[in-house]
Amino acid sequence: MTVDDRFARDFREPRDDQPLGTRNEIITGPVADWATDFSHLEPEWAADPYPIQDDLRQRCPIAHTDRFGGGWLPTRYEDVAAIAYDTEHFSSRAIIMSNFRPPHELAPIGGSPPISSDPPFHHDARKLLLPAFTKTAVSKQEAATRAFCHSLINAFDGQDIVDAARDYAQHIPMRVIADMLGFPPEDGPQFRQFVENTLEGVNLPPDERIARMTALFDYLLAQVHDHLDRPREDLTTYLINAELYGQKLQPSHVVGTMALLLIAGIDTTWSAIGASLWHLAQTPADRSRLIAEPALLPTAMEEFLRAFAPVTMARLVKDDTTWHGADMKADDWILLSFPAANRDPAQFDRAGEVVIDREVNRHAAFGLGIHRCVGSHLARMELRVALEVWLERIPEFSLADPADVEWSAGQIRGPRALPLRIG
Amino acid sequence: MKVQIDSALCQGHGRCYDLAPDLFGDDDEGFGQVLGDGSVPPAKEQEARLAAANCPERAVRLTDDSTTRES
Numbered sequence: 001m002t003v004d005d006r007f008a009r010d011f012r013e014p015r016d017d018q019p020l021g022t023r024n025e026i027i028t029g030p031v032a033d034w035a036t037d038f039s040h041l042e043p044e045w046a047a048d049p050y051p052i053q054d055d056l057r058q059r060c061p062i063a064h065t066d067r068f069g070g071g072w073l074p075t076r077y078e079d080v081a082a083i084a085y086d087t088e089h090f091s092s093r094a095i096i097m098s099n100f101r102p103p104h105e106l107a108p109i110g111g112s113p114p115i116s117s118d119p120p121f122h123h124d125a126r127k128l129l130l131p132a133f134t135k136t137a138v139s140k141q142e143a144a145t146r147a148f149c150h151s152l153i154n155a156f157d158g159q160d161i162v163d164a165a166r167d168y169a170q171h172i173p174m175r176v177i178a179d180m181l182g183f184p185p186e187d188g189p190q191f192r193q194f195v196e197n198t199l200e201g202v203n204l205p206p207d208e209r210i211a212r213m214t215a216l217f218d219y220l221l222a223q224v225h226d227h228l229d230r231p232r233e234d235l236t237t238y239l240i241n242a243e244l245y246g247q248k249l250q251p252s253h254v255v256g257t258m259a260l261l262l263i264a265g266i267d268t269t270w271s272a273i274g275a276s277l278w279h280l281a282q283t284p285a286d287r288s289r290l291i292a293e294p295a296l297l298p299t300a301m302e303e304f305l306r307a308f309a310p311v312t313m314a315r316l317v318k319d320d321t322t323w324h325g326a327d328m329k330a331d332d333w334i335l336l337s338f339p340a341a342n343r344d345p346a347q348f349d350r351a352g353e354v355v356i357d358r359e360v361n362r363h364a365a366f367g368l369g370i371h372r373c374v375g376s377h378l379a380r381m382e383l384r385v386a387l388e389v390w391l392e393r394i395p396e397f398s399l400a401d402p403a404d405v406e407w408s409a410g411q412i413r414g415p416r417a418l419p420l421r422i423g
Numbered sequence: 424m425k426v427q428i429d430s431a432l433c434q435g436h437g438r439c440y441d442l443a444p445d446l447f448g449d450d451d452e453g454f455g456q457v458l459g460d461g462s463v464p465p466a467k468e469q470e471a472r473l474a475a476a477n478c479p480e481r482a483v484r485l486t487d488d489s490t491t492r493e494s
Binding site for chain 1: 453
């Protein structure tokens, strides 16, 4: 047996032949006009993006910004869907709209395959992950997830006010993905920092951003070494041993995919659980109906996913093109807002309302096309179990003070502070 | 009524086998599969319609004796 020395040398050590990406000036501050200067990182967007999106859909359905080095924001369902399907004109080489564009040479693999990958490589990298995330496979996590949700509520222990985002929602996906990757469960607090750095630290100075990403990759490499020493039945060992085209994966692929699963597995589901509880806390009629009719929960959950879709993706325009009337330049960003698509009245009746018994709900919360969220079955299981346990244990709850609710800024939107009065 | 899945469109969202588990299942990678020959008993026609109407990729098709329609 040969020693696996792929990880002996730090694959991140710079090489002379390594291409650099491009950086642009960081522009922050109040938005002058959302049609020409949008920014999903400003507090107004974080607090309530839906009126902004509704307004843009009416008057400028493909908005533009000069921030982030230039980008576009489609708000109609049909445009969001068309871009998601069009991998010929739009690349996933980067999927977080920021002030840095990775080098073209990074395509088609990207930094965190398969979400950052383009065809044809994408298909093969994704195929490696799919079996671990089927509905059947993730159902094996359900009993432990349910027990964990109960333990979180047990810990509320007599408090009148609890923070459902901080003390409940965030911990559930952290524990589940840590178990699947084989990371120590007590490392959860570090995961929260990694998530915030990756997804909310977009406008930080470059050096700070690099230092923070380095901490994430240092952590993941330490986990790889631990799994090389002590292989076990988890996704980390699986990725270390996985092969593509007859060879083991490049070390950057292994660690990039681990980063993806850790980051994308956490704050997305955390946001979906939190937003659902936020809605129920202020809508007693929906809450009592779900308690009276638990069988309605899967339908209601799809409506929460539609109305409060947590995830917005990004693409990069491949070449200069005029697309649906927009004069797009190579390397312009596309902010691919599934939340905006999900509230398009041309696609959904009563698009701006939460209708918990909506039977026909062709929403795009998990994306469309080849990049459909690989963890969607896991996310649905976690969301269902988290809401079932909460409603069973805490049927009565309300917002302690609406002014204390805080929403995350950036491409993943959900409550980060959600103080609820319970009982 | 019969159900079909266009495998060129299916991305494995799983809405069909969530909503109509008697008519659809999943394969080892989570893509939807029609169970049996796709014939829909009359009592399951509503489930079949829901599965078709909720597929985000519009990959589920319903057919009846004379026409094929996409919903």
